[in-house]
Every structure is written in C-alpha cells, then in structure tokens.
Amino acid sequence: MSADNLLEMVLTVPLSKITQDYPFCKDFFLNLRILDVDWELPLEQALGKTNEEAITDFGLDKGMILRDFCQFLETFGNNSGKNVDIKSLTITGGHDKSGSGEIAQWTASVGEIISIVGPTGSGKSRLLADIECLADGDTPTGRKILVDGRRLTDNERFEMDGRLVAQLSQNMNFVMDLTVKDFLEMHAGSRFSKDVSGTIDRCFDCANELAGERFSRDTKLTQLSGGQSRALMIADTAYMSSSPIVLIDEIENAGIDRRRAISILARKEKIVFISTHDPLLALSADKRIVIKNGGVSKIIETSTEEKGCLDSIEKLDATLFRLRNSLRQGQEIKMETVKDQEN
Amino acid sequence: MKLITVAGPPSSGKTSVILKLVESMQVNVKEIGVVKFDCLTSFDNLRYEEAGIRVETGFSGKLCPDHFFVSNIESAVEWGIKSGFKILITESAGLCNRCSPYIQGILSVCVIDNLSGVNTPRKIGPMLKMADVVVVTKGDIVSQAEREVFAFNIRQVNTSARIFFVNGINGQGAFLLAKHLQDTREVTSLRDMKLRFTTPAAVCSYCTGEIRIGEEYQMGTMKKMEFK
Numbered sequence: 001m002s003a004d005n006l007l008e009m010v011l012t013v014p015l016s017k018i019t020q021d022y023p024f025c026k027d028f029f030l031n032l033r034i035l036d037v038d039w040e041l042p043l044e045q046a047l048g049k050t051n052e053e054a055i056t057d058f059g060l061d062k063g064m065i066l067r068d069f070c071q072f073l074e075t076f077g078n079n080s081g082k083n084v085d086i087k088s089l090t091i092t093g094g095h096d097k098s099g100s101g102e103i104a105q106w107t108a109s110v111g112e113i114i115s116i117v118g119p120t121g122s123g124k125s126r127l128l129a130d131i132e133c134l135a136d137g138d139t140p141t142g143r144k145i146l147v148d149g150r151r152l153t154d155n156e157r158f159e160m161d162g163r164l165v166a167q168l169s170q171n172m173n174f175v176m177d178l179t180v181k182d183f184l185e186m187h188a189g190s191r192f193s194k195d196v197s198g199t200i201d202r203c204f205d206c207a208n209e210l211a212g213e214r215f216s217r218d219t220k221l222t223q224l225s226g227g228q229s230r231a232l233m234i235a236d237t238a239y240m241s242s243s244p245i246v247l248i249d250e251i252e253n254a255g256i257d258r259r260r261a262i263s264i265l266a267r268k269e270k271i272v273f274i275s276t277h278d279p280l281l282a283l284s285a286d287k288r289i290v291i292k293n294g295g296v297s298k299i300i301e302t303s304t305e306e307k308g309c310l311d312s313i314e315k316l317d318a319t320l321f322r323l324r325n326s327l328r329q330g331q332e333i334k335m336e337t338v339k340d341q342e343n
Numbered sequence: 344m345k346l347i348t349v350a351g352p353p354s355s356g357k358t359s360v361i362l363k364l365v366e367s368m369q370v371n372v373k374e375i376g377v378v379k380f381d382c383l384t385s386f387d388n389l390r391y392e393e394a395g396i397r398v399e400t401g402f403s404g405k406l407c408p409d410h411f412f413v414s415n416i417e418s419a420v421e422w423g424i425k426s427g428f429k430i431l432i433t434e435s436a437g438l439c440n441r442c443s444p445y446i447q448g449i450l451s452v453c454v455i456d457n458l459s460g461v462n463t464p465r466k467i468g469p470m471l472k473m474a475d476v477v478v479v480t481k482g483d484i485v486s487q488a489e490r491e492v493f494a495f496n497i498r499q500v501n502t503s504a505r506i507f508f509v510n511g512i513n514g515q516g517a518f519l520l521a522k523h524l525q526d527t528r529e530v531t532s533l534r535d536m537k538l539r540f541t542t543p544a545a546v547c548s549y550c551t552g553e554i555r556i557g558e559e560y561q562m563g564t565m566k567k568m569e570f571k
Contacts, residue, residue: 059540075502190495
C-alpha cells in the first residue's frame with residue numbers, strides 16, 4: 001500500500017478495524033501508552049478525547065502521532081517479509097598482514113558450508129568481519145565482497161541493518177527470563193511468521209533432536225544446559241532467522257550433534273561459515289579456507305577421502321564424550337575401555 | 344568541524360563505541376575531541392586520554408543532565424573549533440528515559456545494549472525515538488534471536504533510524520558505523536539551533552533544595568499520581 005493510501009486509511013477507517021487487519025499495530029499504541037481511546041473511531045477523532053499530557057510526554061502532538069502511525073504501518077506492514085535475499089557471495093582477495101596478495105577470488109553459494117581454519121590470531125575473525133560489513137576494498141584487508149556478483153553501494157550496505165548475518169558463538173547465552181515457548185512465540189511474532197504454531201513446533205522439535213537431552217516447552221531459557229541452549233539457538237536460526245548468512249565461531253564442546261546442526265542450517269538456504277579447530281566440523285564443510293598471516297592462503301575442497309574419515313572421527317568424538325560422562329558419574333577409567341570404544 | 348552527539352543509558356557502552364569509532368575513522372586522533380557530560384563522577388576521561396584523544400568532562404551535579412547539556416553545548420563547539428578539531432563528539436548519559444540531548448540538524452547517535460532487556464527499546468522514549476543512528480552493543484553475548492527481537496523493538500519506536508551492531512570490545516561493526524558517519528555536516532556554531540525535544544521540566548521547591556515530604560512544602564510544577 002502506498003503512503004497516500006495508508007494515510008487515507010488511517011484518516012477514515014476505525015481503529016478497531018485497522019488493529020484487526022494489522023494486529024502488530026497494537027504495539028504502536030502500547031508503546032505510547034494510548035490505551036484509553038474509543039477504538040470505534042478513526043485515529044484522529046479517537047485521539048481527540050485523549051489526555052494531551054500523556055502524548056506530550058513522548059515529544060509528540062496529535063499530528064505527529066498520525067504521521068508516525070502511518071510510518072509504523074508502512075515499516076511493518078509492507079515489509080513484514082522483507083528479507084535480505086542473496087544467492088552467493090564472491091570474495092575478491094585483498095592482502096595479508098605483510099601486504100602480499102591472497103587468493104584472488106572465491107565464491108560461497110547458498111546451501112554451502114565453508115569452514116575457516118588457521119592459527120589463533122591469523123585473521124579468521126577479520127574475514128568474518130569483512131563478510132559482515134560487505135567490505136568494499138575499504139577495510140584493512142582490502143577485500144571486496146560481491147553479492148550475487150555485484151558490488152553494493154554504501155547505502156545498500158547500511159540498509160542491511162544487521163540483517164545480513166546471523167551469528168552464533170560459544171559465548172552467547174539467553175538472557176531473557178522467559179519459557180522456551182514464550183520465547184519462540186515472541187521471536188515468531190517479530191518475524192510476522194504466517195504459521196506461528198507450525199514454525200514453533202518445527203523449531204522446538206529440531207532443538208530437542210540436536211540437544212540429545214530433552215527439554216520441555218515450559219523450561220525457562222535460563223535453565224537450559226549449555227548444549228540445550230546451543231541446540232535451541234541453532235534451531236531458531238535455521239527456522240526463524242531471516243539472515244541468509246550464518247557465521248559460527250567455535251561451537252566445539254557444545255554437547256550437541258554438530259554435524260547435523262550445520263547441515264540443517266545449510267539446508268535452510270543459508271551460506272554457513274564456521275571458524276573452527278574441530279576436525280569434525282572442519283571436514284563436514286564443503287570446503288575450507290586456510291588463513292595464514294591475515295590472508296587466505298589456500299582453499300581446500302573436502303575430498304572423498306576426508307569425507308570418509310568423518311565416521312572414524314565421529315567415533316573418536318563419541319569415545320571422548322563417553323569418557324567425559326564416565327568421569328562425571330564418578331567411574332574409574334580403564335585402558336581397555338578406551339581401546340574398546342575406539343573400535 | 345563535524346559534530347556528533349552520542350547518548351545512551353549508563354553503561355550501555357557509549358565510550359567503548361566512540362573509541363572503536365575513532366579507531367575506524369582513519370583520522371589523526373589529535374583532530375578529534377570529546378566532551379563528556381556526566382552527573383557525579385566519571386572515569387571515562389582516562390580511557391580517552393589513553394587513546395590520545397583530548398577530552399573535557401563536565402558534571403551536571405544537582406542539575407538535570409539535559410539542561411546542563413543544552414546550556415553548555417554551544418561553548419563545547421567553540422572549544423572544539425578553537426582547538427582545531429575536525430570532529431567533535433559529545434557523550435551524555437541518559438538517566439531518566441526522558442533524556443534526548445539531540446539538536447535538529449546535528450547527527451544524533453543512541454547507544455543501547457542487548458543486555459538491558461528486549462523491551463527496553465520500547466521504554467526509552469525520545470533518546471531512542473529521536474536518534475538518527477542507533478548503535479546496539481553487547482550482541483556477542485546474547486543469542487541471535489534476542490538480537491533480532493531487540494532490533495525489532497527498536498524499529499517499533501524509531502522506524503527511520505539506521506541500526507548498527509557494534510562490538511565495543513573487538514570493534515566489529517564499528518567500521519560500517521564510521522563509514523556512515525563520515526558524511527556528517529560541518530558546523531561553525533550552534534547559535535539559534537534547536538533541540539529536537541524539550542528537556543525534562545521541573546521548576547519546583549525540590550529543585551531549589553527542599554527536602555521535606557508533605558503537601559505544604561511542594562510548590563511550582565508538580566505532577567500527582569492518581570490512586571484508584
């Protein structure tokens with residue numbers, strides 16, 4: 001709907017009808033503490049009867065409320081599904097810390113998993129940062145990031161408003177004091193999800209599958225274990241976040257099915273970058289970017305042989321997991337148990 | 344000289360954001376000045392000095408910080424120009440959710456942090472609503488979902504501002520912010536310019552030192568709650 005049409009609607013249609021058609025706009029009135037009006041009137045007339053002082057507290061007058069309400073409808077009405085839609089990123093090389101060139105060009109496409117490996121301090125985070133801000137030769141590395149093969153204008157970069165990239169790291173926690181169910185409802189609501197209960201169900205089931213140890217919908221977010229939190233974050237990023245790029249930084253000891261987790265993300269039409277030292281994660285990727293002295297020094301496609309190693313690595317991983325559990329339960333570890341578990 | 348006004352609740356990361364912003368601006372730190380408006384005490388001047396940035400700190404004391412801001416901002420700009428700065432950044436703490444130390448036509452930045460609770464953007468008021476740019480900090484320690492709901496709630500209150508996510512510790516995100524701010528207009532004086540929003544008002548007996556409780560001690564602008 002155009003701005004003019006919106007204005008006309010706001011001027012003529014009773015509030016009760018508008019809030020029915022656009023349920024999200026109730027928040028507009030809640031935010032301004034406008035609760036006690038005649039909802040059967042159009043906005044201007046309805047405001048005629050409200051307490052002027054309450055409105056001026058917010059630095060508004062009635063005309064401004066009218067204008068702001070139109071803007072609110074425009075922002076949230078048209079763009080309810082405004083996602084950043086991209087198919088590929090092309091990274092044009094810059095230079096490493098000593099100024100020598102790095103690999104000239106490589107591309108990451110939707111559905112691909114790309115691991116980033118390299119010593120601590122080698123510049124993995126810098127690469128993720130370049131991707132996040134869609135560097136245009138203007139960051140310290142000189143890299144250029146093209147979206148679907150095209151350079152973006154500065155304005156297009158600002159317009160991303162942080163919606164391009166979803167991030168996930170070991171340090172992230174839930175801080176909201178909500179149950180899992182209320183939290184998922186809140187997030188789905190902010191996404192104007194069409195099928196709220198369906199999305200919540202899928203998200204919840206996926207999180208439980210990844211976590212291993214089950215949790216209920218009524219569990220408080222803050223009471224989830226580390227593994228459960230991480231699983232819920234991944235499921236939520238997969239099913240609810242609109243960001244087409246996922247940057248994962250170290251989820252090594254999360255106690256979740258990591259291989260499944262990243263494949264679920266990749267299946268949801270996302271480009272997944274994982275900065276990692278974990279062999280299981282690194283080899284689950286389609287290719288890995290090797291960073292050395294600040295530059296991309298090598299790109300290795302994961303070979304069939306490497307893929308073949310994954311099962312053995314998973315067994316090793318399972319052995320370590322069981323050993324940790326045995327320690328937790330106060331058992332003694334014997335040489336044979338370690339060996340037996342390996343095979 | 345370019346002028347940027349930065350406001351935000353206490354401990355939201357204003358100083359860290361400004362320091363990372365300056366680092367990303369690729370200008371000589373000697374050409375940047377900071378004026379810090381605070382209430383009682385502040386240690387941020389040390390952090391600026393450590394970064395080689397000249398800083399002046401003013402304490403509002405018993406006055407409303409916004410009143411203090413508006414009565415000193417003109418001189419702050421004169422100081423900046425006299426000192427030969429290319430960029431002057433003012434930093435003020437918003438305390439009562441009614442603060443809005445922004446000037447019409449002057450770039451205004453509001454810094455809020457993800458840890459303050461997802462509904463906080465809906466409660467902050469003019470400081471957030473009137474800002475041109477909203478910087479969200481501490482996103483590295485909360486979940487992606489909470490960041491998204493937080494940004495959504497910012498959008499509800501301020502439909503037109505640009506939102507940037509900046510990590511005040513490692514500076515991630517500061518680069519794009521710096522790039523966005525580099526085209527800020529030049530000012531030579533603030534004389535006759537206007538605030539975007541009125542400052543919190545109160546001229547009453549308590550402003551002038553009254554401390555006793557009771558109807559007979561209350562004079563001037565007062566607002567009474569209704570208990571039903």
